[in-house]
Amino acid sequence: MTARRLPAALAVAAVLVFSGCTATTPADQAAPTGTAEPSTSIAALPVESVADIGEARLAEDLIPPTNRWYSGLVFGAQPQPVYPFPLAFAADDDAFTVDLPAVTATEKTIAASFGAGLRIGLDADRFAAVRADPVSVTLRWWSGDDPIGDVTIAEGSPVVGFTAARESTLVPAAPLRSAGDDVWTATADDTAFGVVARGARWDGKALTVPEGGHAQWFAIPEDSDVSAWAEALDAPVDGVHVETGAASASTRLTYTGTDSTVLVPFPTQAGAGSDCDLGTFATAYGEADACRGTELAWTVPETSPRAAFDLGAIDDETRAAIAAQAAADLDATPPLPADTYYGGKALARLAALLTLARDLGDTALADRVAVRLWTELAPWAEADGCRERDSRCFVYDDALRTVVGKTPTFGSEEGNDHHFHYGYFLTAAAALVAAQPEKADALATVMDILAADIAAGAAEEALPRLRVFDPYRGHSWASGLSPFADGNNQESSSEAVAAWNGLALWAEIRGDDGLAHTARWLLSAEVAAARALWLEPDSDTLAEGFDHPVVSLTWGGKRDYATWFSPEPSAILGIQVLPLTPVALDYLAQDPGRVARNVADAGPQAFSGPLGEYVLMYSALGGAAPHAAATEALAALPADGLDDGNSKAVMMAWLAAIEASPGR
Numbered sequence: 313m314t315a316r317r318l319p320a321a322l323a324v325a326a327v328l329v330f331s332g333c334t335a336t337t338p339a340d341q342a343a344p345t346g347t348a349e350p351s352t353s354i355a356a357l358p359v360e361s362v363a364d365i366g367e368a369r370l371a372e373d374l375i376p377p378t379n380r381w382y383s384g385l386v387f388g389a390q391p392q393p394v395y396p397f398p399l400a401f402a403a404d405d406d407a408f409t410v411d412l413p414a415v416t417a418t419e420k421t422i423a424a425s426f427g428a429g430l431r432i433g434l435d436a437d438r439f440a441a442v443r444a445d446p447v448s449v450t451l452r453w454w455s456g457d458d459p460i461g462d463v464t465i466a467e468g469s470p471v472v473g474f475t476a477a478r479e480s481t482l483v484p485a486a487p488l489r490s491a492g493d494d495v496w497t498a499t500a501d502d503t504a505f506g507v508v509a510r511g512a513r514w515d516g517k518a519l520t521v522p523e524g525g526h527a528q529w530f531a532i533p534e535d536s537d538v539s540a541w542a543e544a545l546d547a548p549v550d551g552v553h554v555e556t557g558a559a560s561a562s563t564r565l566t567y568t569g570t571d572s573t574v575l576v577p578f579p580t581q582a583g584a585g586s587d588c589d590l591g592t593f594a595t596a597y598g599e600a601d602a603c604r605g606t607e608l609a610w611t612v613p614e615t616s617p618r619a620a621f622d623l624g625a626i627d628d629e630t631r632a633a634i635a636a637q638a639a640a641d642l643d644a645t646p647p648l649p650a651d652t653y654y655g656g657k658a659l660a661r662l663a664a665l666l667t668l669a670r671d672l673g674d675t676a677l678a679d680r681v682a683v684r685l686w687t688e689l690a691p692w693a694e695a696d697g698c699r700e701r702d703s704r705c706f707v708y709d710d711a712l713r714t715v716v717g718k719t720p721t722f723g724s725e726e727g728n729d730h731h732f733h734y735g736y737f738l739t740a741a742a743a744l745v746a747a748q749p750e751k752a753d754a755l756a757t758v759m760d761i762l763a764a765d766i767a768a769g770a771a772e773e774a775l776p777r778l779r780v781f782d783p784y785r786g787h788s789w790a791s792g793l794s795p796f797a798d799g800n801n802q803e804s805s806s807e808a809v810a811a812w813n814g815l816a817l818w819a820e821i822r823g824d825d826g827l828a829h830t831a832r833w834l835l836s837a838e839v840a841a842a843r844a845l846w847l848e849p850d851s852d853t854l855a856e857g858f859d860h861p862v863v864s865l866t867w868g869g870k871r872d873y874a875t876w877f878s879p880e881p882s883a884i885l886g887i888q889v890l891p892l893t894p895v896a897l898d899y900l901a902q903d904p905g906r907v908a909r910n911v912a913d914a915g916p917q918a919f920s921g922p923l924g925e926y927v928l929m930y931s932a933l934g935g936a937a938p939h940a941a942a943t944e945a946l947a948a949l950p951a952d953g954l955d956d957g958n959s960k961a962v963m964m965a966w967l968a969a970i971e972a973s974p975g976r
Contacts, residue, residue, distance in 0.1 A: 473548020533591025727792020735811025799868020886923025
């Protein structure tokens with residue numbers, strides 16, 4: 313398509329900058345407290361609707377919610393089931409369904425997928441999302457032009473609350489049985505459900521809810537009872553406010569609209585809830601307790617961003633060998649790809665060589681790498697580049713409200729994997745400006761826009777804040793439109809970590825304290841999730857029958873030992889550790905025994921299969937003997953044939969940094 317200018321009204325809105333004051337933001341789209349205020353203008357980019365997303369089930373004033381756990385409800389010809397943990401939920405034009413999925417396991421999959429559940433029929437003919445935040449979404453049903461009522465679903469809320477816009481008739485697929493005043497139970501799909509509806513009437517077939525009244529539906533844990541839940545419930549939840557505390561690794565979620573409700577902390581967020589005496593749910597992620605309250609709060613270990621390996625203690629011979637290999641790797645660098653994923657990885661590879669050359673004190677080599685990196689990065693940094701060419705440039709998609717790099721790849725035009733792609737660009741830009749500060753102005757416009765697209769947001773809601781990040785689960789979602797029955801997913805937890813590290817490095821280079829705080833929070837949370845959910849999950853959270861120590865694809869409703877691109881164990885483990893950067897050395901090295909176990913699980917082809925050189929590098933964290941073996945193997949490894957984001961010099965530096973680590 314031909315790029316076009318931003319519409320005048322949006323262009324004016326987009327250039328508004330909020331600095332040192334509070335942005336005027338609709339209450340239902342309020343920003344997480346503690347995250348950066350959006351100040352970036354996207355008006356510099358050409359405007360082009362790249363993806364054909366069809367008719368979204370979305371109110372006109374809402375930003376299209378790509379990369380959310382509930383995106384599948386909004387996009388696509390048919391709405392997909394979604395997973396407001398611990399429940400599953402589905403919506404149709406005339407009904408919604410509440411389900412507590414049963415957990416099953418095979419050698420390679422733990423599934424808790426949407427089943428039959430309890431369907432609740434409505435006198436309606438369509439629905440759409442009318443309010444959203446990163447943790448919750450509100451759906452509204454209509455009959456013609458008349459609203460019937462709203463349903464808000466939220467992660468961590470095991471209650472689905474309907475609020476009637478007028479006197480409304482709800483028809484459950486299973487009959488209700490009285491369990492006290494305004495309280496009923498039903499059994500469907502081998503699950504006990506409860507409903508609390510103050511002032512409602514049950515006539516044996518339908519539940520009539522008065523105008524403004526509520527009906528709150530929930531699954532009852534086997535070790536609890538409906539009366540305890542009914543006592544705990546006030547009004548339904550109508551949104552979730554996210555707060556990041558003074559420590560960048562803390563998160564607080566406040567469930568609004570109610571003075572009392574039931575919440576379920578995600579199993580990895582130990583101690584996030586209180587008064588957790590309302591039973592326990594079996595989930596694909598382990599047992600989850602039901603708690604009274606309106607807040608969940610937790611802290612994870614803080615991870616600091618890093619650009620460079622600590623090579624201060626290496627000997628002169630090793631230093632010279634790494635420098636010589638870095639020069640050879642630079643000379644062997646082919647023309648860089650034109651898409652944002654492979655092109656971004658290649659830019660980050662050059663950035664790693666640049667940082668390495670500077671750390672080694674090789675000024676001449678650093679200058680050579682910087683020239684090549686600037687030559688490759690500069691076209692991408694031209695804000696109007698897509699008015700002149702169809703590759704190595706960015707546009708603003710005003711329909712999906714996202715930034716798309718030309719040429720798109722892996723569905724990036726639909727919002728897929730933006731943090732993976734753009735994290736590489738931010739890493740490269742930060743490295744170049746660290747070496748040549750005079751390049752900052754030329755890079756700032758586009759790189760600030762990429763940071764805005766994946767995390768910071770842009771002024772006047774041109775881009776959302778925290779596009780890809782899920783504050784409840786503590787990790788990102790990779791699919792833009794999420795056209796899957798098992799919910800959204802993320803494969804490469806390590807590339808997500810690398811993205812937030814790159815964002816933090818860019819924020820520090822720019823002197824943007826607000827963005828730096830956001831980036832450090834994202835980085836710390838993603839590191840904790842990468843270890844707890846992907847690389848080092850507690851065996852108690854893995855269902856019996858699952859036969860691997862790692863998980864490579866995390867979904868809303870299941871966990872897979874698999875990848876999108878290869879069934880080989882080396883790829884399954886490799887995609888969880890690449891790119892092996894200085895910050896990766898910090899968090900991957902914390903449990904050498906687990907490293908050894910993961911490598912052993914990858915089997916005899918761990919180092920020779922797809923992404924095997926990353927597994928080789930990772931294996932060196934398992935102790936002195938694996939490190940020695942990896943060093944020997946690297947010496948015989950040809951410099952060509954590596955993954956296009958890797959280089960032999962960086963592999964050598966990785967091993968040298970491990971050898972020089974304190975306490976080895």
